[in-house]
Amino acid sequence: HVDGYLYSYCKILPTLYRMVYSVDNEEQTGASLEFVVPRDLADGFVNNKRECYKFRFQKVFDQATKQEEIFEHIAKPVADSVLAGYNGTIFAYGQTGSGKTFTITGGAQRYNDRGIVPRTLSYLYERFSQDSNMVYTTNISYLEIYNEVGYDLLDSRHEASRLEDLPKVMIMEDPDQNIHLRNLSMQQSANEEEALNLLFLGDTNRMIAETPMNQASTRSHCIFTVHLCRREPGSATVRRSKLHLVDLAGSDRVSKTGLNGQLLTEAKYINLSLHYLEQVIIALSEKNRSHIPYRNSTLTSVLRDSLGGNCMTTMIATLAVDRRNLDESISTCRFAQRVALIKNEAILNEELDPALLIARLKREVLSLKEELAMVTGEQRDDQLTVEEIQKLEKQVKAFLDDTDPDFTLSLGPDMRKIQYCFSLLKVM
Numbered sequence: 001h002v003d004g005y006l007y008s009y010c011k012i013l014p015t016l017y018r019m020v021y022s023v024d025n026e027e028q029t030g031a032s033l034e035f036v037v038p039r040d041l042a043d044g045f046v047n048n049k050r051e052c053y054k055f056r057f058q059k060v061f062d063q064a065t066k067q068e069e070i071f072e073h074i075a076k077p078v079a080d081s082v083l084a085g086y087n088g089t090i091f092a093y094g095q096t097g098s099g100k101t102f103t104i105t106g107g108a109q110r111y112n113d114r115g116i117v118p119r120t121l122s123y124l125y126e127r128f129s130q131d132s133n134m135v136y137t138t139n140i141s142y143l144e145i146y147n148e149v150g151y152d153l154l155d156s157r158h159e160a161s162r163l164e165d166l167p168k169v170m171i172m173e174d175p176d177q178n179i180h181l182r183n184l185s186m187q188q189s190a191n192e193e194e195a196l197n198l199l200f201l202g203d204t205n206r207m208i209a210e211t212p213m214n215q216a217s218t219r220s221h222c223i224f225t226v227h228l229c230r231r232e233p234g235s236a237t238v239r240r241s242k243l244h245l246v247d248l249a250g251s252d253r254v255s256k257t258g259l260n261g262q263l264l265t266e267a268k269y270i271n272l273s274l275h276y277l278e279q280v281i282i283a284l285s286e287k288n289r290s291h292i293p294y295r296n297s298t299l300t301s302v303l304r305d306s307l308g309g310n311c312m313t314t315m316i317a318t319l320a321v322d323r324r325n326l327d328e329s330i331s332t333c334r335f336a337q338r339v340a341l342i343k344n345e346a347i348l349n350e351e352l353d354p355a356l357l358i359a360r361l362k363r364e365v366l367s368l369k370e371e372l373a374m375v376t377g378e379q380r381d382d383q384l385t386v387e388e389i390q391k392l393e394k395q396v397k398a399f400l401d402d403t404d405p406d407f408t409l410s411l412g413p414d415m416r417k418i419q420y421c422f423s424l425l426k427v428m
C-alpha cells in the first residue's frame with residue numbers, strides 16, 4: 001500500500017476435483033495464477049479461443065493455506081495501519097461457495113478455522129494491552145445489505161426471525177458529502193470477549209434471518225466495522241480510524257455453462273449491486289474519469305472511502321478452481337486485476353477534539369488558580385464580592401478627592417480590581 005495501489009490477493013478453495021491451474025509465488029513482481037483451459041472446454045466456453053489465462057496478485061494462497069497464514073499476510077498489516085490511525089478495508093469477492101465467509105468470519109467447526117474477523121479482534125486487543133501510553137476505545141457495527149436495504153445485525157432488542165424484523169439502516173449524506181448511516185447501532189466493546197460476543201450476535205442474526213427463499217448469505221453483503229479511537233491521556237488530539245471487513249454477495253453471473261460465443265465479460269451479475277460495484281471499479285481504474293457513480297447503490301455508498309478514497313484497501317479473490325467453475329474463476333480474476341489498478345489516498349485521521357480541549361483548559365485554569373492562591377495567600381473567585389466592590393468605590397473616591405498629585409491608588413496584584421477601577425473611572 002506504500003505506493004497507494006489497492007492490494008489484491010487470491011485464495012483457492014480446497015477441492016477434490018481435477019484442477020486446471022498453476023501458481024507461481026516467486027515472480028519478481030508478485031505472484032501469478034495461470035489457468036489452462038482444456039481443449040474440450042475452450043470451444044464456446046471462454047470464447048475467444050485462448051487457452052491460457054494469466055493473472056497477477058500480491059500473493060496466491062493455494063488450497064492447503066491455513067487461516068493463520070491468511071491473517072498474518074493480509075489482515076495484520078491492515079490492522080497495524082488502522083492502529084496507527086489510517087482507515088482499512090479487506091473485502092472478499094468470489095462466486096457462491098468459494099470461501100468468502102470462511103475467509104472473513106471463519107468456519108465454526110474448529111478453533112483453528114476462525115477467520116480474519118475474530119483473529120483481527122484478538123490482535124487489536126493484544127496490541128492495546130501492550131501500549132499503555134495510549135487510551136483506545138472501540139465501537140463495533142455490523143451491517144447487512146440485502147436488495148439495496150441495509151439492516152442492523154447488532155440489534156439485540158428483539159429476536160429476529162426474518163431479515164425484515166431487523167432495524168433498517170438509512171444512508172444520509174451531509175453537505176460535505178460524508179456518508180452517515182442512520183439506525184446502525186455502534187456498540188462499545190471494552191475487551192476481546194465483548195467484541196466476539198457482538199460478532200456472534202451479528203452472525204446469529206445473519207443466520208436466523210436467512211430462509212431458502214431469500215438465500216441471504218449468498219445474495220447479501222455483510223460489513224463488520226471496527227471504529228477505533230486512540231488518544232494519549234491528557235492530550236486533546238485523537239486519531240479515529242475505521243476497519244471494514246467485508247463479505248460480499250456471491251459474484252455469480254447469469255450463465256454458468258457455455259456462453260456460446262458471447263464474450264465472458266458481458267455475462268450479467270445475478271446481484272445487481274455487484275454490477276454497480278464493478279462500474280465504480282471500472283470508473284476508478286480509468287484515468288481522467290471525473291465522475292465515479294458511487295450513489296448508484298447502497299454498497300458503493302457505504303464503501304465509498306474504501307474505493308479510491310481515504311483507505312488502505314485489500315481485496316481477497318476467492319476461487320473454486322475446478323473445471324466447472326473456470327468461467328467464474330476467470331471473471332473473479334479479471335475483477336481483481338481491475339481493482340489492483342485503483343489508487344487510494346490514505347491519510348492519518350488526526351483531529352482536535354473540542355470536548356477534550358475544553359476539559360484540558362479547565363484543568364489548566366484550576367491549577368493556575370491554585371498556584372495563584374498559594375502565591376497571594378488568598379482564594380479568588382471569578383467575581384469580586386460586594387464588600388470588595390464597596391471598598392474599591394471608596395478607594396477610587398478618595399483617590400479623586402485627594403488634591404495631592406503623589407497620592408496613588410494601591411490595588412495590589414489583582415487584575416479584577418484594576419479592571420473594575422478603570423471601569424469606575426470611565427463612568428465618572
Ligand SMILES: Nc1ncnc2c1ncn2[C@@H]1O[C@H](COP(=O)(O)OP(=O)(O)OP(=O)(O)O)[C@@H](O)[C@H]1O
Pocket residue numbers: 013014094095096097098099100101102103107217218219249250318
Ligand atoms: N479453506 C477451507 N478449508 C475448509 N473448508 C472450507 C475452506 N474454505 C471454505 N470452506 C468450506 O466451503 C464451504 C463454502 O464456503 P463459504 O460459505 O465460506 O463460501 P461463500 O463464498 O461465503 O459462499 P456464499 O456466497 O454462499 O456465502 C463452507 O462449507 C466452508 O466451510
